[in-house]
Amino acid sequence: MSSATLWGVVVGSIAATFVWRLIGAFTVKFLREDHALFEWISCVSYAMLGALILRMLFLPESDLASLSLGVRATAVGIAFIAYYAFRQSLLAGMIGGAASLSILAAIQ
Amino acid sequence: MIWGLPGQLVMVELASTGKGVVAAVFACSLANARFLPMVVSFLPQIANRSFTLVQLIIYAQLLSINSWAMCQRQFPTIEPAHRLFYYLVFATSILLAAAAGTLIGYHAAVALPNALVLGLIFSSPLFFALVLSSTARNAHRLALLLGCLMVPGLHAIFPSIDLLIAGAIGGSVAYCLRKRVERE
Numbered sequence: 001m002s003s004a005t006l007w008g009v010v011v012g013s014i015a016a017t018f019v020w021r022l023i024g025a026f027t028v029k030f031l032r033e034d035h036a037l038f039e040w041i042s043c044v045s046y047a048m049l050g051a052l053i054l055r056m057l058f059l060p061e062s063d064l065a066s067l068s069l070g071v072r073a074t075a076v077g078i079a080f081i082a083y084y085a086f087r088q089s090l091l092a093g094m095i096g097g098a099a100s101l102s103i104l105a106a107i108q
Numbered sequence: 109m110i111w112g113l114p115g116q117l118v119m120v121e122l123a124s125t126g127k128g129v130v131a132a133v134f135a136c137s138l139a140n141a142r143f144l145p146m147v148v149s150f151l152p153q154i155a156n157r158s159f160t161l162v163q164l165i166i167y168a169q170l171l172s173i174n175s176w177a178m179c180q181r182q183f184p185t186i187e188p189a190h191r192l193f194y195y196l197v198f199a200t201s202i203l204l205a206a207a208a209g210t211l212i213g214y215h216a217a218v219a220l221p222n223a224l225v226l227g228l229i230f231s232s233p234l235f236f237a238l239v240l241s242s243t244a245r246n247a248h249r250l251a252l253l254l255g256c257l258m259v260p261g262l263h264a265i266f267p268s269i270d271l272l273i274a275g276a277i278g279g280s281v282a283y284c285l286r287k288r289v290e291r292e
Contacts, residue, residue: 009123009132016137021168024147029161042149043251044279048142050255051274056233093238102227
């Protein structure tokens, strides 16, 4: 693919992502504040992000796809156990999860 | 600037397989459409209509899942007057960290053992999962769960708009049931 085409893709993608944020900013500026609407949109956001996270962890398109579902699920489980065992410590959850995945990946 | 990993992945994949500029850009846009509800649900917590449009656009552009999730978690413990400052400092810090991480990661990825690289890649979605699942609101937890449950089937049928459909249906169901689940 030529350099010009690549630049076209990158610049186009920047604009195509920015447009959602722009619409969002306009909505907040010009829509009358309606708590029910914002509450619904919050729920929609959480549902979309839940779907995204599940996809990233269990239907990955990144290099994580090289690891089996069992390995990824085990690492996620260990992360949550560490997170709650240390009173919702993000550091404990992150270290527990990433370290267990690395170890499992190394011995796989 | 594109500021959304799934969109970046899709863009790179389609661009590198020669599917054309329009297809890559359109797919990236769909993948990053989640920023619309994220911005709309988040901005009222730090700003309102009295702010200029330029200010709102800047705050919107700084938003990522990391800052969205962290602020949703932390804002109940922060006075409303300080929330904007917290968000701006947090979002700018992680933006700088992301830029530095990109530079370091680009060079280090080939030098580090593969298992370590996989652990680092894993840490990003793991962070989202940990932070978002700790939300205090049961309605939001329900929405998260419904999104998770719906996406495997939707991904098989509508791979490019599965997130949008899961969000719309899962979010709407959670919204309708919000009073019922909060009472429990």
